[in-house]
Amino acid sequence: xxxISFATPxxxxxxxxxxxxxxxxxAQRVSVELIDADPAARTIAWAxxxxxxEKLTVTQSAGEKAIQDEIETATRRAAxxxxxxxxxxxxxxxxxxxxxxxxxxxxxxxxxxxxAAVEALKQIRQEARFARREIPSALLFARTKAAVKARNAKExxxxxxxxxxxxxxELNDRTAFSSLHxxxxxxxxxxxxxxxxxxxxxxxxxxxxxxxxxxxxxDQQ
Ligand SMILES: Nc1ncnc2c1ncn2[C@@H]1O[C@H](COP(=O)(O)OP(=O)(O)O)[C@@H](O)[C@H]1O
Ligand SMILES: [Mg+2]
Numbered sequence: 001x002x003x004i005s006f007a008t009p010x011x012x013x014x015x016x017x018x019x020x021x022x023x024x025x026x027a028q029r030v031s032v033e034l035i036d037a038d039p040a041a042r043t044i045a046w047a048x049x050x051x052x053x054e055k056l057t058v059t060q061s062a063g064e065k066a067i068q069d070e071i072e073t074a075t076r077r078a079a080x081x082x083x084x085x086x087x088x089x090x091x092x093x094x095x096x097x098x099x100x101x102x103x104x105x106x107x108x109x110x111x112x113x114x115x116a117a118v119e120a121l122k123q124i125r126q127e128a129r130f131a132r133r134e135i136p137s138a139l140l141f142a143r144t145k146a147a148v149k150a151r152n153a154k155e156x157x158x159x160x161x162x163x164x165x166x167x168x169x170e171l172n173d174r175t176a177f178s179s180l181h182x183x184x185x186x187x188x189x190x191x192x193x194x195x196x197x198x199x200x201x202x203x204x205x206x207x208x209x210x211x212x213x214x215x216x217x218x219d220q221q
Contacts, residue, residue: 001075002101002216005037005083007093007124010116014106014142016042017178018171018208019084024186025202025209027056030079035070037061037096038086042181050184064092071099089123097127102216103135106142106171107160109153114160121164138215139166140208146172146200167215169208176201 004022006015020043023034032055036043047058057078061067074081083100085093097103105120107113117139128135139160149157160166171177176187176198183190187205190198 001079001081003071003075003081003083003099004102004104004212004216005085005096005100006104006106007085007097008105008107008116008120009087009089009123010107010113011087013087013108013113013116014140014171015087016046016084017180018104018106018140018142019043019082020046020180021171021177021187021205022209022212023056023058023080023082024053024180024188025205026080026082026212027053027186028188029055031055031077032057032080032082033074033078034058035061035067035074035081035083037067037083037092039063040086043084046181046184048184049182050189052184053186053188061092064090064095067092067095068099071096089119093123094127094130097124097135098131100135102212103137104140104167104212105137106140108143109141109145109149109157111156114156117160136215137165139164141166141170143173144170146174167208167211169204169211171208172204174201174204 006019023032026032044060105117107117124137179195187202
């Protein structure tokens, strides 16, 4: 079943959060395996903090020697395999990309993010050449403002969208998304009296998940 990895060398771009949001949203309906392939193990930390959806399994990768076997085993068990990668051009990342059906590159609206995304796309292209196959990839604007963007941000956003494939849906900067790290679990479990904007975050996450599914199906965007 499809393998989706989240990659970019920029720390704090939103790989882990976006991976958790996608995994918990898809797991409302189908089986999902989320592999934490970052030695920092922030996905594992999240999983331990609350109760993960019944259809979601979270595992930690044993590293570059094991990742390919781990992915193969996961694809046999789950409808979707999602991998949260470390922010490095490591062999582990290269091996995981080589097994991926879609590599998602999260980025913000700042120049640093755009530069890091370009690096990530280069790495994916190089890996695709090595694997002698296409590795579909797409930018995901994450941690962006839901309201009006600053002019500079708007330009960077438009420039990147014009150059490479990007998700129409942005995972905006939302307290509900960041609070998953504090409370664990999914958006659906968040206490509405403690966290604002949960419904909007759920709509945002569901739109993103739907776009991922349609991209994997090869639908025209
Ligand atoms: N869409 C978002 N909305 C709000 N906060 C976010 C969002 N994405 C990431 N964050 C926050 O930004 C920080 C870094 O995000 P993270 O997902 O850990 O990035 P990465 O895995 O790329 O290093 C975290 O504290 C997280 O809570
Ligand atoms: Mg991370």
